[in-house]
Amino acid sequence: MSYDVAIIGSGLGGLIAGAKLAKEGRKILIVEQHTSIGGFATCFTQNNFTIDVGFHSMDGLYIQDPKIKVFEDLDVYFNLEFVALPSEYYRYVNNRFDFSIPHTTYEAIEVLTENFPKEKKGIVEFFRIIEDIFSSEWKNKTAGEMLDSLIKSNDLKLALIGTIQYYGDDPYTLSALSFGAALARNYKGGNHYIKGGSVKLTDYLANYIKEHEGKILLGNEVTKILINPDKDAAEGIMYRSTSDDDAEPIKVIAKNVIVNAPLPVAAKLLSSESENAVKLQEMMNHLKVGHSAVNIYFGFDTTLDKLGHKNYLTVVNHKSVYGLKDIYENNNSKHSQKNFIFVDYGQTDTGMAPFGKSTGVISIVDYMHNWENLSNEDYYTKKKEIEGIFIDKLEMLIPGVKDHIEYISVATPKTMERYTRNPKGSIIGFTRNPLQVRKYPLISPIKNLYFASAWSVPGGGFTSIIDASWRVACSILKKRR
DSSP states (O other): OEEEEEEEOOBHHHHHHHHHHHHTTOOEEEEOSSSSSBTTSOEEEETTEEEESSOOOEEOOSTTOHHHHHHHHTTOTTTOOEEEOOSEEEEEEOSSOEEEEESSHHHHHHHHHHHOGGGHHHHHHHHHHHHTGGGSSOTTSBHHHHHHHHOOOHHHHHHHTTTGGGTOSOTTTSBHHHHHHHHHHHHHHOEEEETTOHHHHHHHHHHHHHHTTOEEEOSEEEEEEEEETTTTEEEEEEEEESSOTTOOOEEEEEEEEEEOSOHHHHHTTBOTTSHHHHHHHHHHHHSOBOOEEEEEEEEESSOGGGGTOOOSEEEEOOTTOOSTHHHHHHHTSOGGGOOEEEEEGGGSOOOOSSTTOEEEEEEEEEOGGGTTTOOHHHHHHHHHHHHHHHHHHHHHHSTTGGGGEEEEEEEOHHHHHHHHOOGGGOSSSBOOOHHHHHHSOOSOSSBTEEEOSTTSTTOSSHHHHHHHHHHHHHHHHHHHO
8 A cells, every 4th residue: 555645644634634634636645553542632421421631721722823825725614613712711729819800912911900900011021022922032941931031920920820731740841832832822812612522623624634535543553654765765564454453564564653642652653773763762762751640530410500600711729839830739639639620611601512511621720640650449549539629629610510510520641641642641742941942853864754743843723733733734835745
């Protein structure tokens, strides 16, 4: 079998690149180890609730947003509905403050200045910097260093970095550039949700690929990336069924190979005969893998606005967190003291639950080392314990909610790793510290081998992955022309 492009993995990056290439007439094959597509951009259904695995909202959709051209070209807007989320970005809560930050720059400055009047100059400067973060001096600095240089109030710093767990686990290792760019997109274009869940987007892209003669193989894992040592160029893949231990590997010849899988995993599939492959493998060994998470998924028998809850996304910091330096320590503390984010999908028409009901998720930073050496019995006991802890925390946030939980399940770092093959269950790829961000492999040192995932430049997040994978597809098309 031969193809123009073989794509390893059917996450969002693989599907975007595959859809563009298929549209332009390239013969493509996508090989996915799981039995369903999407990676973290997918949903599952339980008790008539549609649960989004990892998608909370989509930033941007403003005129300069790179996703716009992608969605227009692939007819996404004609086939999916994007629901605007409430006018606030998030509600910030600790034992000292409780206020909501709007998702437009002007209104955010106004609200933050009302709560911290002595910090107006620093607040204005903060938003000016993130608006133009790529042309500033912050590329070698951390988010913590940036905030410390602008703001005196520890509580204001904590509020501004409230959603840090989506990007990193420590303000003093998180790249200011990565943090600022991601944050700015939320204030430039607000936030939207894909009605019906992220699975609607990935299902649409998969069908688009098939309609344009592309092929997607589920339940098959790539066992080797074929390299021509004389040309130092990728020339195909080997794959085999994940359900048949006796299945023979199948060889596929491809003019180009796109890696949508975790790069540390894919690097091990490269032949040591290639000098550049060895260099890439060594690079993977020296890059630090990012944090994971515990997600607690809820199905409620009511909408939470009936209980007085009015917020889509709520950041809750533990009372022991007084400054930026406490965040990393908190992330490594016992679960009863951890900060968390609660997303209430029922605050808008997401189409995720039967009429009159709703879904939600609590997310906390966690690490594989807290889970990997547990026996099965201890593992499930720990999950049950954490479930109880966060039901009580949610009850404190929304009194009465405990009586309306119809469905609950817990996903751990082991869950993340099992379904996505991401090492240590990482939800962000590599750690986004300033040094590593500069070392992320953007262009493969091996000819005809490309990267399109959260593990390459510019990192994770829907916008970053969509833009990066689109650029990969365009690079292949330009080369062929």
